[in-house]
Amino acid sequence: MCASIKTSDTDMSGFITFEGPDGSGKTTQILALHERLVREGFEVLCVREPGGTAIGDQIRLILHDTRNVELRPHAELLLYSASRAQLVGQVIRPALESGWLVLCDRFAESTLAYQGYGRGLDLQALKAITQFATGGLRPDLIVYLDIATEDGLLRRQSSARAGQGEWNRMDQQDLEFYRRVRAGYLEMAAQDPQRWFLLDATLPIASIQASIWEKVVLFLRQQGKPASKGATPRDVADQEIGRGGQHT
Numbered sequence: 643m644c645a646s647i648k649t650s651d652t653d654m655s656g657f658i659t660f661e662g663p664d665g666s667g668k669t670t671q672i673l674a675l676h677e678r679l680v681r682e683g684f685e686v687l688c689v690r691e692p693g694g695t696a697i698g699d700q701i702r703l704i705l706h707d708t709r710n711v712e713l714r715p716h717a718e719l720l721l722y723s724a725s726r727a728q729l730v731g732q733v734i735r736p737a738l739e740s741g742w743l744v745l746c747d748r749f750a751e752s753t754l755a756y757q758g759y760g761r762g763l764d765l766q767a768l769k770a771i772t773q774f775a776t777g778g779l780r781p782d783l784i785v786y787l788d789i790a791t792e793d794g795l796l797r798r799q800s801s802a803r804a805g806q807g808e809w810n811r812m813d814q815q816d817l818e819f820y821r822r823v824r825a826g827y828l829e830m831a832a833q834d835p836q837r838w839f840l841l842d843a844t845l846p847i848a849s850i851q852a853s854i855w856e857k858v859v860l861f862l863r864q865q866g867k868p869a870s871k872g873a874t875p876r877d878v879a880d881q882e883i884g885r886g887g888q889h890t
Contacts, residue, residue: 656738656865657779658858659749662787663824664813665794666843667850671787672747674851675858679743684867687737690747692725695732701725706810713811715761719768722753727775734779743867749781751830756812759826760819783861785854786831787843791820794843 662668669690676688693702701721704710713721726749737744750772758765789797798813831838839857841850 656743656867657734657746657781658744658783658785658861659746659751659781660785660787661748661751661755661827662843663789663791663794663820663827665797666787666789667797667847668785668787668843669747670847671785671850671854672745674847675854676745678851678855679745679858684743684862685741686743686745687733688745688747689729689733691729691749691752692722694725694729697728698725701728706808706812708811708814710811711814715757715763718761719753719757719763719771722757723771723775726750726753726772730776730779735777743862746781749784750776751781751784751827754830755823755826759829760815760823762822781837782865783858784831784838785857786827786838786840787850788824788828788840789843791817791824794824795820 660668660672672688676686679686691698692705693699701724705713705718705721705725734744734746753772754765754768757763758768795817831840839854841853843850
């Protein structure tokens with residue numbers, strides 16, 4: 643079994659998240675990794691933020707609705723945290739406890755980057771709220787796809803025009819906001835290099851996929867996780883990222 647080592651509520655293994663500025667291509671890469679892991683026989687679940695549960699998907703609609711221009715940063719933060727609390731409690735922890743590897747498209751680092759560095763909210767307060775929402779759960783590995791702010795936004799706009807991705811309220815910020823977000827990501831990565839795996843998002847898609855696979859295989863070996871098929875954890879199987887819209 644692709645077992646998750648359950649040692650305590652705040653010390654689980656087998657949790658990999660994908661982060662990156664808008665337009666970095668992280669969703670493309672997380673889906674590719676999920677498909678590869680399944681082919682190799684791993685028990686793996688892929689989820690997204692915000693959303694991933696029926697309640698979280700309702701919160702997602704509020705957060706992404708372009709009409710909600712009056713949504714205050716503090717309210718925005720609490721909505722993201724509420725969605726995350728539901729996802730962790732209903733989906734992620736049960737999957738980890740059932741021995742599954744969990745991939746998540748965005749997690750708490752997105753809150754620190756967007757609401758902390760981007761919006762300017764107090765980082766220590768955000769960390770405390772996140773600790774409460776997640777019960778202290780942190781990713782074992784963070785795959786971060788980096789791209790210059792302007793290039794990422796051009797990608798995002800191009801995808802939206804082609805009908806390949808949603809255009810939501812968070813896509814309507816000014817350029818300086820996105821520059822602060824990227825700077826925040828890079829600062830967090832520099833502070834915790836053992837947890838973060840940085841990649842150049844402008845490289846060919848296949849090259850990025852190969853690098854991610856090599857890193858994940860090394861991670862799994864370190865965790866002692868052989869591939870094996872098994873039963874789907876209850877209340878988890880229908881939460882895969884393929885449901886509904888996706889981040890890009």
